[in-house]
Amino acid sequence: MNKEVVILVAEDDEGHAGLIRKNLVRGGIVNELLRFKDGQEILDFLFQKGDGPKRRPGASYVLLLDIRMPKIDGIEVLVQVKTDPELRKIPVIMITTTDDPREVERCHALGCNNYITKPVDYDKFVNSIRQLGLFLSIVEVPRIDGEGVG
């Protein structure tokens, strides 16, 4: 994967975020990684609002999105990203503890590019992240232009 691509992790659980990072690194993905604690933070970043860090125009991003988060949940974030004409180009991978088929289907319908369940079984989790690394290494990540929308 292009080294310039920034990996955005929206995950309220710090531990999960740490595990994701560690395993991506083990999988050879060493791109820049930004972590957001809830849906509000990631939306502020993407839509360039609020006081926190903001998206750089012209950069390429991949979004790893947890579903269950305080304030604004992952589904809502997915909806907002996928309804924005520019942001919708960002690949979105759902990473969640829920393996409810209805939830999976709903996310796919809303336009997520991949869906990964966080298994309690760590080996499976590692495997999933590895697969994600594989996915990230082959996916074509477009640049996101403009000053952001809205």
Added chain:
Amino acid sequence: MALSTVLAFLMMGAPTVGVSVVDAIPVSPLAAARRAGQPMNARKRFIFLTLIMVGACAMVMAVMTAMLYRHDIKAHRERLQATVQSQARLIEAMARHDAVYEKNTPGGPTAATLNQIIDAHEHYEGFGETGEFTLARREGDFIVFILRHRHGAVEYPASVAVNLDLSGPMGRALNGLSGTVIGRDYRGETVLAAHEPVAVLNLGIVMKIDLAEIRAPFIRTGLSAAAVALLVILAGTALFFRIGNPIIARLEAYSRDLEKEIEEHKRAEGALREYQIIVSNSTDMLALLSRHFVYLATNPAYLKAFKKTHDELIGHTVIDVFGEDFFKAVIKPHAELCLGGEEVNYQAWVDFPDYKSRYMDVTYTPCTNADDEIMGFVVIGRDITERKEAEETLRRQQAEQQIILNSVPAMIFYKDKENRFIRVNQALAEAAGMTIEEMEGESLFQLYPDLAEDYWRDDMEVMSTGKPKRHIIEPLETPEGKMWVETDKIPYRDEDGKIIGIIGFSLDITERKRTERARARLNAQLEAKNKELEQIVYVTSHDLRSPLVNIDGYGKELEYAIDDLRSALGSDKKPTEALEAAAQLLAQDIPDALRFIRTSTSKMDALLKGLLKLSQAGRAALTIKSLNMNELMAKVVEAIKFQIKEAGAVLDIGDLPPCKGDAVQVNQVFSNLIGNALQYLDPERPGAIRISGRVEGERSVYCVKDNGIGIAPAHRQNIFEIFHRLDPAKSKGEGLGLTIVQQVLGRLWGKIWVESKLGEGSRFYVALPAVQKYQ
């Protein structure tokens, strides 16, 4: 009633039974006659009478004239014949004389004779108006007249052939015939002639007179007589009329009167006959009694009922028939009233010889004579036993029906088309808290003004379709409150099948209804509970899995760290490098992993404790009763007084209506809500919390209003979710407050919802069952 009339009716008893009614209708023969020949009017009568008299006169005159005429003709005939014969003899004498003495005369003796005759004739032309002599001789076959004639233009008539005219008198004379004849003379006139041959001179002599001359006096006299007769007739007729008309008029008037009288008589007779038929054929028993209770007259029905003949009854008293006791007990009291002048009616059982007792309807009518004194009374007795028995049967059946109606547990009622109770049974009356008498005949619009319209609608449907309507669930107002009944309504028909109302059967289903409602509520509650549980399971599985992922993940990281340590220490690296690597692991990775593991376990513990708490809250025993919310709210505020003060907030509580619920649980609800309000106050402004309440229909609605940070629309649906926290970083608590509130309200038949504006504040509404009369 006049005594004589009544007597007349009653006396004409049995013998006339069977007189046909058709015979009784009077038909006046006179009227028929008058229709057939109307009398002539005066003018016609006058002409008719005149003609008759003229005819009579004419006939008499004709007969008389004919006799006179015939006699006159005969006299003429005889005179003519005598004269002509004497003439002929005279001429013959002259001829014989001349034949002797006038032989020297020129022309001979014949001529001398003729000359003398002619000469004589010249001096005697004839007799009367038309009478004349003619004298002729025969020359060959022709008649040659010798004398000049009186008549006309011809001095001497032309010769006429003898043979040709035997009808003429001269012809007959010249042929030697002597006699008289009515025939035609030389002029063609009809004449009466006598003809005689003159033997010596071979002459014929005729003496004739015109018949017209003979007739003339008759015609004259006849005409005069006719004229006189006509005048006399006309005068006579007029006179006759003058005298006759008044007589005729009087006669006609008399005739009319007579006719009318006859008709009236017939009508009266007919009417009487009809009355007689009615009385004789009446099945009612009729009798006329004197003041002293003696039978004066009865009709056949009366006689038959008591098995008496006319003679056995008339002249006897009622005591003979009914006996002393019955007379005194029943007849006398009523009869005395009647003899006082009023009509009396009563019913009584009467014993008859052949039948059992009959129930009689008896009427006494006073009877007056010509002087208007009460002479007695008319008895009319009618057998109404069957009616009486039918009434008795009906009454008994109704009583039996009422017993049945009253002993069945269902509420039964009959209603008419005007929404009125015709009948109700005891069960309904008891339920309605009224007596049967108070309800029957009463309109439901009066009894149940609020519900009557609904009842009425079902009635109308049943009556218009003619089909029963079943299982109508409807309320009934009772003194104890609203009763729910299940009613079947069927059409109520009369004997002809016409629908005249409805019959209803109602069963008290209040208990069933209450159970049903409770069951429905329970079902709803269960459903909500199920949903809630489902959500709890869903959320919990996720939230419990999260720390598990960490525990497992960092456990594995610890293994990696141990591997790394082992390899670092056991490697051929330099000890410093190995120590550095180990120090790195010990300083960062291992404590991090341990920290995540510990955090996760305590998080799991918190979650499990929360679940336990929720479960405990859901299982707490409930004591539902009316709650004085003002008192309850005061207790809530007392308990969290300190927190309110700490938050620097102002709490304002309005007057709150009571509700039904469990005191402990409702306390919990408001404690949580006020606690939340305090927790999410806006630090920018002083907190103000207001609690108010009102009754909305069947529920009491309370509102906890704050001026805090408010809730964004996107979050509003999540706030009741278990373990959901708006901002975990800022707020304490496990995210169970509203979940518990919702659960509690679900168990108390209540409800919670929220209205909020971000940055302005929130209003949490709590609805609980209101305290009301009927439950």
